[in-house]
Amino acid sequence: MTQQRTVVVTGGNRGIGRAIAEEFVALGHRVAVTARSGGGPEGTLTVRAEMTDAASIDAAFAEIEAALGPVEVVVANAGITRDTLLLRMSEEDFTDVVDTNLGGAFRVVKRASKGMLKARFGRVVLISSVVGLYGSAGQINYSASKSALVGFARSLTRELGARGITANVVAPGFIETDMTAALPEEQQAEYKRAIPAARYGSAAEVAKAVTWLASDDAAYISGAVIPVDGGLGMGH
Numbered sequence: 001m002t003q004q005r006t007v008v009v010t011g012g013n014r015g016i017g018r019a020i021a022e023e024f025v026a027l028g029h030r031v032a033v034t035a036r037s038g039g040g041p042e043g044t045l046t047v048r049a050e051m052t053d054a055a056s057i058d059a060a061f062a063e064i065e066a067a068l069g070p071v072e073v074v075v076a077n078a079g080i081t082r083d084t085l086l087l088r089m090s091e092e093d094f095t096d097v098v099d100t101n102l103g104g105a106f107r108v109v110k111r112a113s114k115g116m117l118k119a120r121f122g123r124v125v126l127i128s129s130v131v132g133l134y135g136s137a138g139q140i141n142y143s144a145s146k147s148a149l150v151g152f153a154r155s156l157t158r159e160l161g162a163r164g165i166t167a168n169v170v171a172p173g174f175i176e177t178d179m180t181a182a183l184p185e186e187q188q189a190e191y192k193r194a195i196p197a198a199r200y201g202s203a204a205e206v207a208k209a210v211t212w213l214a215s216d217d218a219a220y221i222s223g224a225v226i227p228v229d230g231g232l233g234m235g236h
């Protein structure tokens, strides 16, 4: 049986992050979520954190460590989109997305790695997207931020792999959340036609892959990209 761990999920108040937090709670772990608004699911500790601000992340981790002990598992899930075609994409559209999705992961993992190095144990899971390696018109900012997480996890694996720390990427396809509900209906139908499984995934299906990567059973898996996409991204 997997040991009970202290887990942090960023953006755990809704969508995929909330489902990931629920799954960790169901498995008996000590779970904290970061949120800018609202709270995490029942059984979690909610702390405020802004992904673009290292000081706010540091304060959130200090609060979590005081309440639940050293952080052993971190899931960098918080993310945003600002979709538009390249010629219309502003500097702000680009930097906001990269600073939240990639910069946020950097700040959170950097802060979490201190305790993991001391404990000589850690599980880092970065939530990317099928779009990271598949590409998507109108998502140059988002796709670039998500594919960068692969280089991030692989470099981290080379830096910290000998200290009992693994770093992996989960790449969801189209999942039923606020993010995909915001897409125009026609676009949603077009995406569904392209997915071999012929349906969107659920946040719970992503959560199962994440908790498995964080488990003792996955100790020898690092630098991997695990797709949860109904076959959409095959070969990418």
Ligand SMILES: NC(=O)c1ccc[n+]([C@@H]2O[C@H](COP(=O)([O-])OP(=O)(O)OC[C@H]3O[C@@H](n4cnc5c(N)ncnc54)[C@H](OP(=O)(O)O)[C@@H]3O)[C@@H](O)[C@H]2O)c1
Binding pocket: 010, 011, 012, 013, 014, 015, 016, 017, 035, 036, 037, 049, 050, 051, 052, 077, 078, 079, 080, 100, 127, 128, 129, 130, 171, 172, 173, 174, 175, 176, 177, 178, 179, 180
């Ligand atoms: N939905 C999909 O189909 C899909 C597919 C592939 C990958 N993903 C990825 O999965 C992750 C979760 O997606 P989702 O669909 O669950 O998204 P969502 O429902 O839009 O939730 C996004 C989460 O990120 C948080 N967040 C955003 N910007 C933040 C910031 N600057 N500081 C702190 N927290 C911030 C949000 O907090 P607030 O509530 O406070 O705004 C919220 O908790 C994202 O990284 C996304 O790119 C999603």
